[in-house]
Amino acid sequence: MKLLQLTFIILLILSCSEKKQAEYTPWGELITDSITPQAAGAYTIQDIIGNGEMIMLTMSGPESYYDYHGRGMGTQYRLCERLAEKLGVSLRVDVCKTKEEMLSRLKNGDGDIIAYQIEKKQEGTVPCGYGTDSTAWAVSSANKELADTINGWYSPSLLAEVKREERTQLSVASVHRHVYAPMLNSSRGEISQYDHLFQRYAPIARWDWRLMAAQCYQESCFDPKAYSWAGARGLMQIMPATAAHLGLAEDKMYDPEENIYAAARYIAELSKHFQDVRNPMERQLFVLASYNGGYFHIRDAMRLAEKYGKDKHRWDDVAPFILNLQTPQYYNDPVVKYGYMRGTETVGYVARIRDRWRQYRGVARAGSSSVFSFPAPGTDAPHKATKKHRFKL
Numbered sequence: 001m002k003l004l005q006l007t008f009i010i011l012l013i014l015s016c017s018e019k020k021q022a023e024y025t026p027w028g029e030l031i032t033d034s035i036t037p038q039a040a041g042a043y044t045i046q047d048i049i050g051n052g053e054m055i056m057l058t059m060s061g062p063e064s065y066y067d068y069h070g071r072g073m074g075t076q077y078r079l080c081e082r083l084a085e086k087l088g089v090s091l092r093v094d095v096c097k098t099k100e101e102m103l104s105r106l107k108n109g110d111g112d113i114i115a116y117q118i119e120k121k122q123e124g125t126v127p128c129g130y131g132t133d134s135t136a137w138a139v140s141s142a143n144k145e146l147a148d149t150i151n152g153w154y155s156p157s158l159l160a161e162v163k164r165e166e167r168t169q170l171s172v173a174s175v176h177r178h179v180y181a182p183m184l185n186s187s188r189g190e191i192s193q194y195d196h197l198f199q200r201y202a203p204i205a206r207w208d209w210r211l212m213a214a215q216c217y218q219e220s221c222f223d224p225k226a227y228s229w230a231g232a233r234g235l236m237q238i239m240p241a242t243a244a245h246l247g248l249a250e251d252k253m254y255d256p257e258e259n260i261y262a263a264a265r266y267i268a269e270l271s272k273h274f275q276d277v278r279n280p281m282e283r284q285l286f287v288l289a290s291y292n293g294g295y296f297h298i299r300d301a302m303r304l305a306e307k308y309g310k311d312k313h314r315w316d317d318v319a320p321f322i323l324n325l326q327t328p329q330y331y332n333d334p335v336v337k338y339g340y341m342r343g344t345e346t347v348g349y350v351a352r353i354r355d356r357w358r359q360y361r362g363v364a365r366a367g368s369s370s371v372f373s374f375p376a377p378g379t380d381a382p383h384k385a386t387k388k389h390r391f392k393l
Helices: 002-021 045-051 075-087 099-107 144-153 156-169 195-205 209-220 240-246 256-273 280-293 295-307 315-324 343-361
Strands: 053-059 066-068 071-073 090-096 113-119 125-131 135-140
Touching: 045 053, 045 075, 045 144, 053 075, 053 099, 071 075, 075 090, 075 113, 075 125, 075 144, 075 156, 090 099, 099 113, 099 135, 113 125, 125 144, 135 144, 195 209, 195 256, 209 256, 209 280, 209 343, 240 256, 256 280, 280 295, 280 315, 280 343, 295 315, 295 343, 315 343
Parallel strands: 053 090, 053 113
Antiparallel strands: 066 071, 113 135, 125 135
């Protein structure tokens, strides 16, 4: 009996030994006694390429990362995007609230790189890439191969190139359009050659058609072929994702009627998100701001306004907090969920449309000394011509 037991133990040991020698990693590396499973955060370049994705940990900010018209922006994000392209992988951005959160997630293997300026002397990390004398990006200390790859790829000239590109994209030059006059014929009361389309579809949004015309001029200067680097197209600068959501075919995005019709439906959709803003005149301003800066950012500003004792349903109380979302004290506030935004652009956008709308409402109709009266929301009748689309108010 003892002999049988001893034989069984020997066979078991040999079996385990053979099994251990036969174990390989997914990358063909033999696992031996001297090789232990990868520690958290020790993903190699081969791991990242094999997964097809690089995870960037960062915090919200104008230099790091923020959402701009549905596109990622920020110098450090754009650099990291270039790095992902070089590696042939997609880039996923995980936005953290604090540096401690970024470091903890890097240590746990929940991210590959901290693309944010943190102090170089951080336990468990290796500084690399874009940085200063005292700060830099960071990867796990168990992933020196990735750090070496980043250091070999990064250069100050690449940083300068990305900054130039970003400045261009954030300038007026980023929208390619022909600048037409804001008024086609004031003596005849004609704002543009698309007035009949604004009159036809503005009722979907329950807007004065002249407000929609004023917004259109701000977006494209009445150029139906206008387009931006971010992909916005046509008279109302509809973004591709918004077009897909609304069922606007890509080959119809430059069609004036289809573009205006889609914009009216999008405005109506945004308006439903602001039903808590009871005053329809105030609601229009919140909708305009969302059209430009994004609904979630505007809600962040409304939460800030409420926190600081202001009326979150009054535009003049909320607009200052949209501007404040450009400073760390506010975009890092616990009530803010979506971080930094270019508030100056959005507040200016609303103000310019508001002013132009006043001008359009004050233009005399042809053959009359009267001025355009301001209709109650939703009372503008649809254009009487044959309509291309049917809709319900």
